Amino acid sequence: MAHVTEWLQAYHDGEIDARRATAVEAHLARCEACRVELAALTALSDLLRADSAPDLMPEERFVAQVGLQLPRRHAASRWERALSTGWRLAPVLLVAGWMFFQAAVVITTLILASMSFGDGVLTSLLPPAPASSWLEQLANTVGLAPAIDLLSVLGLARKVTLLTIGVPLVFGLLVWSWLASWWAYIRHQQLAANGERS
Amino acid sequence: MDPNAHLMSDEQALVARAQAGDRSAFSELVRQHRSGVVNVVYRICWDMALAEDAAQEAFIQAWTHLGDYRPRSVFRNWLYRIATNRALNMVRREKQVSNVDALPLVDPVPGPEQSVARSERDSAIRRAVLALPPASRTVLVLREYEGLSYRDIAETLEIPIGTVMSRLNYARQSLRQSLAEYLEAP
Numbered sequence: 325m326a327h328v329t330e331w332l333q334a335y336h337d338g339e340i341d342a343r344r345a346t347a348v349e350a351h352l353a354r355c356e357a358c359r360v361e362l363a364a365l366t367a368l369s370d371l372l373r374a375d376s377a378p379d380l381m382p383e384e385r386f387v388a389q390v391g392l393q394l395p396r397r398h399a400a401s402r403w404e405r406a407l408s409t410g411w412r413l414a415p416v417l418l419v420a421g422w423m424f425f426q427a428a429v430v431i432t433t434l435i436l437a438s439m440s441f442g443d444g445v446l447t448s449l450l451p452p453a454p455a456s457s458w459l460e461q462l463a464n465t466v467g468l469a470p471a472i473d474l475l476s477v478l479g480l481a482r483k484v485t486l487l488t489i490g491v492p493l494v495f496g497l498l499v500w501s502w503l504a505s506w507w508a509y510i511r512h513q514q515l516a517a518n519g520e521r522s
Numbered sequence: 523m524d525p526n527a528h529l530m531s532d533e534q535a536l537v538a539r540a541q542a543g544d545r546s547a548f549s550e551l552v553r554q555h556r557s558g559v560v561n562v563v564y565r566i567c568w569d570m571a572l573a574e575d576a577a578q579e580a581f582i583q584a585w586t587h588l589g590d591y592r593p594r595s596v597f598r599n600w601l602y603r604i605a606t607n608r609a610l611n612m613v614r615r616e617k618q619v620s621n622v623d624a625l626p627l628v629d630p631v632p633g634p635e636q637s638v639a640r641s642e643r644d645s646a647i648r649r650a651v652l653a654l655p656p657a658s659r660t661v662l663v664l665r666e667y668e669g670l671s672y673r674d675i676a677e678t679l680e681i682p683i684g685t686v687m688s689r690l691n692y693a694r695q696s697l698r699q700s701l702a703e704y705l706e707a708p
Binding site for chain 1: 666691
């Protein structure tokens with residue numbers, strides 16, 4: 325016969341469901357060893373509770389003593405509450421900002437791509453445009469036009485790099501800074517609540 | 523409908539007022555929970571003077587950090603968490619709390635022989651409980667003296683329910699051995 329020892333404590337404390345309680349009771353009805361075990365648990369609880377606590381100090385005196393020691397608590401102003409709410413919402417705002425930026429990049433890229441495609445079709449039908457600046461004229465004269473094109477491409481690449489790496493880096497730094505400050509805040513609260521700073 | 527729901531909502535209203543800085547609402551909360559908090563602290567350190575000091579400190583700490591309390595947890599559990607931490611810190615600091623023989627007894631019994639026997643029994647209980655590891659002792663106190671459910675103990679101490687059960691089982695097995703003499707006697 326399998327005993328129900330592992331359920332006896334929970335049964336004694338009223339912490340098992342009705343179905344299992346019925347099964348435990350059915351077992352107890354036919355198992356002397358488990359009945360003895362349950363009786364021991366009950367006897368221990370009775371013994372512990374027999375030791376009553378000494379008299380407490382009068383209630384009003386206790387309440388008054390606590391009241392006298394309560395430090396003045398600064399009630400948060402409307403602006404402080406708004407600032408606190410804003411700080412809690414900061415990650416949401418950052419994510420929203422990031423999504424907006426990504427959407428703007430995608431849409432801009434699509435527009436530029438469609439425009440350059442259109443430009444390419446049109447310019448192939450037109451005669452080449454005359455050089456607009458003296459630098460381009462000079463470059464055309466001495467045969468350095470490909471170098472100027474390369475510099476333009478590099479300039480564009482730098483802007484693209486700035487957008488695709490720099491902006492996410494800034495967003496990432498902001499998010500991690502917020503997480504670090506949140507962790508520090510929570511840790512501070514836990515230490516304070518645990519009384520370890522007292 | 524849960525009969526305690528009305529009491530809980532009253533309590534939550536008091537907590538909300540106290541969070542807004544209402545000292546009279548907090549005094550009412552102190553009045554409601556004083557007995558439980560003092561009892562928990564006392565059963566952890568077994569020194570009434572220290573227990574009342576620690577209980578007052580716990581209430582002051584609760585007042586200071588009331589802004590951190592969220593109504594999703596039971597206020598009593600939040601308060602007991604502060605109180606048990608306070609008591610355990612105090613036990614660590616105060617080495618003389620195990621001087622159980624110096625503690626006053628209450629509820630005097632009629633005859634001197636019975637009184638002596640009772641005094642010895644109570645001292646044995648206190649020594650046995652104090653000998654438990656603080657983690658098990660705290661779970662035992664919350665269960666046996668405050669009648670908290672496993673779930674409430676888990677929430678109070680921020681531990682899993684399985685840990686509550688194992689610590690309680692360990693505490694009870696230890697006490698059954700150390701108090702065997704008093705458990706066998708009628």
